[in-house]
Amino acid sequence: MLEDKNQSRTSLSELGEFKLIDHLTKQTVIHHHQTIKGIGDDCAVIGRGEVQTLVTTDLLVEGVHFDLSYMPLKHLGYKAVVVNLSDVYAMNGDAKQITVSIAVSNRFPLEALEELYAGIHLACKAYQVDLVGGDTTSSTKGLLISITALGEVKKEKCVYRNGAKSKDLLVVTGDLGAAYLGLQVLEREKQVFQVNPNAEHELENYTYLVERQLKPEARKDIIQLLADLEVQPTSMIDISDGLSSEILHLCKQSNTGCQLFEDKIPLDQQVISTCEEFNIDSTTIALSGGEDYELLFTVKQEDFPKIKANPNFSIIGYMTDEANVAELVTRGGQKVAIVAQGWNAMK
Amino acid sequence: MLEDKNQSRTSLSELGEFKLIDHLTKQTVIHHHQTIKGIGDDCAVIGRGEVQTLVTTDLLVEGVHFDLSYMPLKHLGYKAVVVNLSDVYAMNGDAKQITVSIAVSNRFPLEALEELYAGIHLACKAYQVDLVGGDTTSSTKGLLISITALGEVKKEKCVYRNGAKSKDLLVVTGDLGAAYLGLQVLEREKQVFQVNPNAEHELENYTYLVERQLKPEARKDIIQLLADLEVQPTSMIDISDGLSSEILHLCKQSNTGCQLFEDKIPLDQQVISTCEEFNIDSTTIALSGGEDYELLFTVKQEDFPKIKANPNFSIIGYMTDEANVAELVTRGGQKVAIVAQGWNAMK
Numbered sequence: 194m195l196e197d198k199n200q201s202r203t204s205l206s207e208l209g210e211f212k213l214i215d216h217l218t219k220q221t222v223i224h225h226h227q228t229i230k231g232i233g234d235d236c237a238v239i240g241r242g243e244v245q246t247l248v249t250t251d252l253l254v255e256g257v258h259f260d261l262s263y264m265p266l267k268h269l270g271y272k273a274v275v276v277n278l279s280d281v282y283a284m285n286g287d288a289k290q291i292t293v294s295i296a297v298s299n300r301f302p303l304e305a306l307e308e309l310y311a312g313i314h315l316a317c318k319a320y321q322v323d324l325v326g327g328d329t330t331s332s333t334k335g336l337l338i339s340i341t342a343l344g345e346v347k348k349e350k351c352v353y354r355n356g357a358k359s360k361d362l363l364v365v366t367g368d369l370g371a372a373y374l375g376l377q378v379l380e381r382e383k384q385v386f387q388v389n390p391n392a393e394h395e396l397e398n399y400t401y402l403v404e405r406q407l408k409p410e411a412r413k414d415i416i417q418l419l420a421d422l423e424v425q426p427t428s429m430i431d432i433s434d435g436l437s438s439e440i441l442h443l444c445k446q447s448n449t450g451c452q453l454f455e456d457k458i459p460l461d462q463q464v465i466s467t468c469e470e471f472n473i474d475s476t477t478i479a480l481s482g483g484e485d486y487e488l489l490f491t492v493k494q495e496d497f498p499k500i501k502a503n504p505n506f507s508i509i510g511y512m513t514d515e516a517n518v519a520e521l522v523t524r525g526g527q528k529v530a531i532v533a534q535g536w537n538a539m540k
Numbered sequence: 541m542l543e544d545k546n547q548s549r550t551s552l553s554e555l556g557e558f559k560l561i562d563h564l565t566k567q568t569v570i571h572h573h574q575t576i577k578g579i580g581d582d583c584a585v586i587g588r589g590e591v592q593t594l595v596t597t598d599l600l601v602e603g604v605h606f607d608l609s610y611m612p613l614k615h616l617g618y619k620a621v622v623v624n625l626s627d628v629y630a631m632n633g634d635a636k637q638i639t640v641s642i643a644v645s646n647r648f649p650l651e652a653l654e655e656l657y658a659g660i661h662l663a664c665k666a667y668q669v670d671l672v673g674g675d676t677t678s679s680t681k682g683l684l685i686s687i688t689a690l691g692e693v694k695k696e697k698c699v700y701r702n703g704a705k706s707k708d709l710l711v712v713t714g715d716l717g718a719a720y721l722g723l724q725v726l727e728r729e730k731q732v733f734q735v736n737p738n739a740e741h742e743l744e745n746y747t748y749l750v751e752r753q754l755k756p757e758a759r760k761d762i763i764q765l766l767a768d769l770e771v772q773p774t775s776m777i778d779i780s781d782g783l784s785s786e787i788l789h790l791c792k793q794s795n796t797g798c799q800l801f802e803d804k805i806p807l808d809q810q811v812i813s814t815c816e817e818f819n820i821d822s823t824t825i826a827l828s829g830g831e832d833y834e835l836l837f838t839v840k841q842e843d844f845p846k847i848k849a850n851p852n853f854s855i856i857g858y859m860t861d862e863a864n865v866a867e868l869v870t871r872g873g874q875k876v877a878i879v880a881q882g883w884n885a886m887k
Contacts, residue, residue, distance in 0.1 A: 201649075201651055202649035202650075203650035203651060204646070204650070205644065205648065205650055210676055210677070213653070214674070216650070217653055217654065217657045218657070218671060218674075220657075220661050221661070221664075221670075221671050222661075222664070222665065222670075223670045224664075224668045224669070225637070225670055227636065228636070228670040228672055230672075231670060231671065231672040231673065232671070232673055236673070237639070237672035237673040239636070239690065244588065246593060246690075248673060248688070249639075250639045250673060250674060251641070251675050252641040252675045252677050252686060254643050254679050254680065254684075255680070256680040257643075257677060257679065257680065258677070289572050289574065289586070290572070290575060290584065292584070292595060292597045294599040294686055296599055296601050296604075296684060297552065299551070299552060301552065302548075302550055302551065302552070303550035303551070303560070303563070304549065310564045310565070310567075314569075317568075317571075321572075323568075323569075323570050323572055323575040324568050324578065325575055325578040325586070326578065326579055326583070326584040326595060326597060327561070327565075327579070328597055328598050328599045328686075329561050329564070330557070331552070331604055332604065332684075333601065333603040333604065334681040334682075337599075337643060337684060339599060339641055339675075339686035341595075341597060341639060341688040343593075
């Protein structure tokens with residue numbers, strides 16, 4: 194009746210999140226032809242007619258994904274919604290509905306949940322998304338938020354991770370690394386506060402970084418912009434685990450390689466100055482930082498004129514036909530293999 | 541930066557789950573006309589054309605919703621899927637896809653998750669549902685499972701909680717109370733085991749009860765049966781929190797009353813004998829036990845001939861025009877107000 198203590202044990206940390214999901218879902222059988230895409234992209238895709246339904250879900254756990262000592266609950270609610278919507282936009286779709294489930298321990302008063310939901314409602318308003326359901330339960334420890342987002346995309350507009358072709362241009366929106374540095378700044382402040390609760394906060398030089406960490410936005414605007422420019426990406430993914438990890442996903446699923454140019458990676462001035470202050474390499478931060486929620490996509494070379502002058506886009510490399518050979522071309526001209534050191538929630 | 545310890549505090553347990561959800565979601569604004577039904581039914585309903593999409597989600601927390609000392613992980617995986625599918629059937633729809641997210645502490649080896657997913661895959665096969673996505677992360681304590689189910693229903697077939705009319709017959713499938721009693725039996729066994737780990741298990745008289753607790757089934761068969769009989773329920777809900785609670789939901793949302801006849805409530809012989817053994821009232825168990833995952837629905841009186849002789853159905857009462865006056869008519873002919881004492885996960 195009780196657990197067999199002598200069973201063989203393989204530690205989850207030996208696998209990491211992606212291998213674990215692959216392992217647990219390898220038996221998956223698809224019964225319905227309407228299930229166009231299951232596991233393995235930013236969203237599942239379900240369709241009957243011209244308009245397909247997109248589904249994505251994320252689980253955020255206190256002490257793993259967020260720290261309430263510097264994450265205000267209203268921001269947490271906002272961010273929890275945004276990270277899901279980002280996956281819908283990464284399919285070139287529009288988010289329409291969400292469900293929100295929370296498990297919460299009795300240490301939280303009603304007022305705390307009101308703050309959380311204020312952020313959820315704010316994100317719903319900002320992104321024009323309907324909160325349509327959920328579940329609320331008690332937890333034995335801490336706060337946990339599970340959100341599922343539903344979206345729509347026209348069949349011919351849907352962009353998967355697996356459509357990149359050799360010579361396609363690799364494009365990223367916005368700039369990278371700020372959210373991760375924002376987290377480092379907040380962690381440092383927390384440590385200062387623990388030593389001296391009366392210390393002055395020194396966040397004025399890091400406002401952009403902190404905002405990117407505490408109140409990220411999903412790039413709904415880019416989906417509209419791509420439509421206006423009449424650019425149909427050949428592949429797309431959102432940057433949640435760091436540029437390296439996402440590039441490798443595109444390469445693996447598209448069966449291509451990639452050449453990424455270090456000097457083309459977009460960095461905000463605050464990222465550059467803070468990396469100098471912290472004595473860390475800004476390229477490493479951009480490659481491995483994560484939580485940027487920018488979009489990474491590939492376009493055909495013929496779309497170059499539509500993309501090149503737009504301040505929202507940086508062309509950072511191109512795809513090659515050498516399957517899974519993803520390389521960073523450094524400022525010095527050296528080629529270095531890109532490895533996934535992205536943030537891993539199974540650590 | 542840190543939490544304000546002086547903020548006003550209202551304990552969550554003061555509200556209970558349903559009032560808490562009402563309170564947190566009362567500001568909800570619906571932006572899309574495709575969002576036909578949001579919060580407040582077994583599923584949200586999203587539609588454009590003739591076929592509508594159903595969405596429902598549930599969160600199961602170790603130590604709150606399940607106890608791994610007597611719940612095998614394979615059964616847990618199966619049950620976690622089934623309880624979601626039950627909500628899709630409660631809309632008279634068919635379940636098509638699920639997403640499964642889990643948060644798991646490092647006390648679980650890979651082999652434990654393999655067992656969990658074996659149960660999930662088994663349920664997917666049994667109910668012809670596609671596993672299309674999810675999220676896997678670490679937790680700081682225990683196991684948590686969040687499942688979202690998607691289904692389909694033809695627009696004219698969709699059944700809500702709010703369509704019951706006065707004089708409609710109240711019908712329930714299967715029998716009630718067994719799952720709750722199964723839990724009591726298992727809890728008792730656990731206590732015996734804790735005192736004497738070598739004690740013989742005495743479960744042979746409770747096989748049905750234990751099966752209903754550990755391996756419940758959702759009534760997909762009933763949806764097909766209703767279609768075959770050409771019966772369109774006027775309202776429907778699944779019994780997860782106990783008959784009382786669900787009757788009150790139908791009454792409140794349909795703005796009706798209800799007369800429920802004690803002698804009509806279907807009970808399995810094992811429920812009756814175990815209630816006698818435990819010296820508890822079987823009607824109380826059926827009304828408040830929960831986790832039966834049977835369907836409770838109302839039909840027009842003219843459908844009586846189609847329902848009456850079918851062993852899957854018990855006609856247990858009728859709806860009245862006295863809004864929210866829900867009464868149990870006892871075997872002795874007394875009328876007693878029905879109150880929700882259903883299982884409450886916010887306790």
